[in-house]
Each structure stands twice: as structure tokens, then as C-alpha cells.
Amino acid sequence: MLQWCIAAIPLLLLGSITIELSHWHTTRQRLTLAMQRAVDDTALTGGSTDALRQHLQRHLPDGLRVPVTACVTDPVNNLIADFRDKQLSMRLGKPVIRHDHVAAQHREAVARGYPNGRGPRSHKTIFQANQLNVHATFRYRALSPWVRRLIDPVMIRLEHQAIMQSHRQRLSTACVKLN
Numbered sequence: 001m002l003q004w005c006i007a008a009i010p011l012l013l014l015g016s017i018t019i020e021l022s023h024w025h026t027t028r029q030r031l032t033l034a035m036q037r038a039v040d041d042t043a044l045t046g047g048s049t050d051a052l053r054q055h056l057q058r059h060l061p062d063g064l065r066v067p068v069t070a071c072v073t074d075p076v077n078n079l080i081a082d083f084r085d086k087q088l089s090m091r092l093g094k095p096v097i098r099h100d101h102v103a104a105q106h107r108e109a110v111a112r113g114y115p116n117g118r119g120p121r122s123h124k125t126i127f128q129a130n131q132l133n134v135h136a137t138f139r140y141r142a143l144s145p146w147v148r149r150l151i152d153p154v155m156i157r158l159e160h161q162a163i164m165q166s167h168r169q170r171l172s173t174a175c176v177k178l179n
Contacts, residue, residue, distance in 0.1 A: 016144040023143055027064065028156050034059040035070070035136050036160050043132045043162035046096075046169040047072070052134065053176040060178070070136040071175040073159075075122050079129040080170055082119025083109070088167060096167035097129050130164040 038055035045051040052070055060068070083105065085098040098105065105126045109117040117125045138156040142148040 013146055016146050020142050020144055020147045024140060024154060027066075027140060030061055030064055031066070031136075031138050031156060032158055034061060034064075035134070035158050036162075038070075039132060039134050039160040039162045042134070044165045046166050047076075047132045047164055047171075048169050049171050049173050049176050053178065056176065056178055065179075066141075067139040068136060068178045069175055070134055070178075072171055073133045073135050074129075074131075075124075076168070076171045078122035079119065079124060079168070081121045082114075082124070083122075083126050083129045085167075092167070094169060096169055097126075097164075099130050099164045099167050102126055102130055130168065131161055132164055132168075133159070133161045135159050 034056070037059045038052060041055040041059070042048070042052045045055075049070075049072060052072065056068065056070060060066075080095050080097060083097045084095045085105075088098050089095045106117045109119070109126055114120065119125075119129075122129070136158045138158070140154045140156050142152050142154065
């Protein structure tokens, strides 16, 4: 009986770790899908962090409410300084980067003297300015108390990007936190 107990404890721990890894992998896949949907929807609504927060809250599955920090990694203020569309900005009442006619905008940037179309402040092209890049960190807590003593919390880091499908706007903040 004593030998069985000595052999059973590592097997139970190994089984718990296996179940935990399976759950972690499934959770990571669900978070990846929710995050990509949120980034795609954010690209449709101006690329702002307020839109990202709203779409993240909508797309995170109900049974999967984990603490998340999502940050837009683009230097948006510098991009707007380099590529702001003056006429469209005046019409909309806020500074924006036009998301259409990108090839013509690139030619205009080259004609303005931007080397290879790269803006002097952002060092990016108009093509890169119309790409939304988001970095997200999720704090995952292990289910099993045994595993939690070994590894807790586990940070899941994801990076997503989407082509802007709306005019890019200034950010109110760079990061969004949800609990």
C-alpha cells in the first residue's frame, strides 16, 4: 500500500499537469480567436483604444473572463503627424489618416521628399500607417491547486494585426485593461 501511494502521487501530479496543459492550450486558442475578432472590428472603427476595449468586452467568451492588457503598439501620434489627411481631417473635425488610395498617398509622400515614402517622425510608410498592431497579455490562472503552487499565474502573450478598414484616429491611451 505504501509503495502504491509513493507511486500514485507523481502520477496524479503528472495527470493534473496534463489536464492543465490541455486546458491552457484550449484557453489560449479561444483567446487568440477573440482577440483577432476584436482587432478586426477595431480596424473597422477607427483603430482607437476605446473601440478596442468595446470589441474585446464583446468578443471575450463569457466563461473566459481573464485579466487582459491590450496595447496598440503603433506610434499613432507620429503617424498622424506624418500622414494626416488635411481635407478629410477638417471635414471630420479630428485628425485622421485616410485608409483608401494608399498607393497615391505613398507617391505623394515620396514627392514630398520622404525617403522611400517613410515619414520623418514615425519612420514608417503609409502602408504601415494603415496597419493596426495590437499586443495583448492575458493572465491565466491554473485550475488545479497542485499546479497553481508550481506555476501561477501563467501569462499568455498574443500579437495581432489588421489592415485599417476605416480612417485611423488618434489614441486616447495606448493600452486597455479589462478584468
